[in-house]
Amino acid sequence: MALEYYLVLSALLFTTGVIGVLIRRNAIIIFMCIELMLNAANLAFVAISRSLGEASGQVFVIFVMAVAAAEVAIGLAIIVSVFKHRQTINVDEVNSLKG
Amino acid sequence: MNPEQILFILFGAVSLIGAIAVISFRHPIYSALSLIVTFFAQAGLFILLGAHFVAAVQVIVYAGAIMVLFLFVIMLLNLGTLSAKGAISGKLKGFAVILGILLAIEGVYIAVKAPNDPADASAETAIESVSTTTYNIGELLFNEYLLPFEVTSLILLAALIGVIVLVKRESQEES
Numbered sequence: 001m002a003l004e005y006y007l008v009l010s011a012l013l014f015t016t017g018v019i020g021v022l023i024r025r026n027a028i029i030i031f032m033c034i035e036l037m038l039n040a041a042n043l044a045f046v047a048i049s050r051s052l053g054e055a056s057g058q059v060f061v062i063f064v065m066a067v068a069a070a071e072v073a074i075g076l077a078i079i080v081s082v083f084k085h086r087q088t089i090n091v092d093e094v095n096s097l098k099g
Numbered sequence: 100m101n102p103e104q105i106l107f108i109l110f111g112a113v114s115l116i117g118a119i120a121v122i123s124f125r126h127p128i129y130s131a132l133s134l135i136v137t138f139f140a141q142a143g144l145f146i147l148l149g150a151h152f153v154a155a156v157q158v159i160v161y162a163g164a165i166m167v168l169f170l171f172v173i174m175l176l177n178l179g180t181l182s183a184k185g186a187i188s189g190k191l192k193g194f195a196v197i198l199g200i201l202l203a204i205e206g207v208y209i210a211v212k213a214p215n216d217p218a219d220a221s222a223e224t225a226i227e228s229v230s231t232t233t234y235n236i237g238e239l240l241f242n243e244y245l246l247p248f249e250v251t252s253l254i255l256l257a258a259l260i261g262v263i264v265l266v267k268r269e270s271q272e273e274s
């Protein structure tokens with residue numbers, strides 16, 4: 001399989017995530033779309049690492065996964081505390097920084 | 100068509116359909132389950148690329164830990180009842196989809212165009228031959244990328260402390 005196929009698939013997955021962030025108003029689903037975008041980047045990393053014949057890209061994928069795990073933990077904690085205050089996680093209604 | 104191409108089309112189609120299902124289901128639980136399907140299909144793609152360790156980490160960390168966290172929060176907040184209405188914003192949806200399709204065209208164009216540079220002429224032959232093992236990844240991770248690895252542990256520590264602070268402030272206000 002040539003590198004192009006994997007890069008095209010990665011671009012399509014990334015675009016799906018971008019569209020999801022733009023059209024969905026549920027904060028948790030926006031988070032899932034961010035995960036989709038990170039995964040698309042991971043796919044491109046692994047494909048290019050394979051194509052160049054070295055493992056550096058896979059090391060970066062592990063870093064990306066660690067950052068994604070930290071981001072999900074913090075983000076979900078914020079979502080839970082926003083929900084406790086406002087009883088909604090619709091990002092159109094949660095539009096002020098004041099608690 | 101050789102088996103690798105068939106598997107690539109299979110896993111690629113499943114991951115794309117799963118991704119589209121994530122953004123089109125109205126109920127967050129269905130979206131989360133579709134995302135798990137997407138993650139498993141991507142683990143299959145990683146195995147096709149010879150990245151077995153990354154595929155295992157993908158299943159354990161993403162499909163295991165992160166998605167359990169998502170499902171736990173969705174069920175904890177009981178979001179199914181309130182998010183069914185107005186889950187997708189109506190006003191600018193068409194505009195967003197058009198912009199997304201433009202982005203997809205650009206991305207596909209770059210992906211098809213970039214590897215054809217004369218400097219990377221050997222890329223297609225290399226993709227068949229080299230296999231990276233867990234041994235290679237560990238050697239890189241603990242020699243060349245040791246400092247980033249340690250910084251990663253600091254990021255995780257910061258996230259841990261941040262979550263505890265967020266939750267602790269909540270419980271102090273309640274009491």
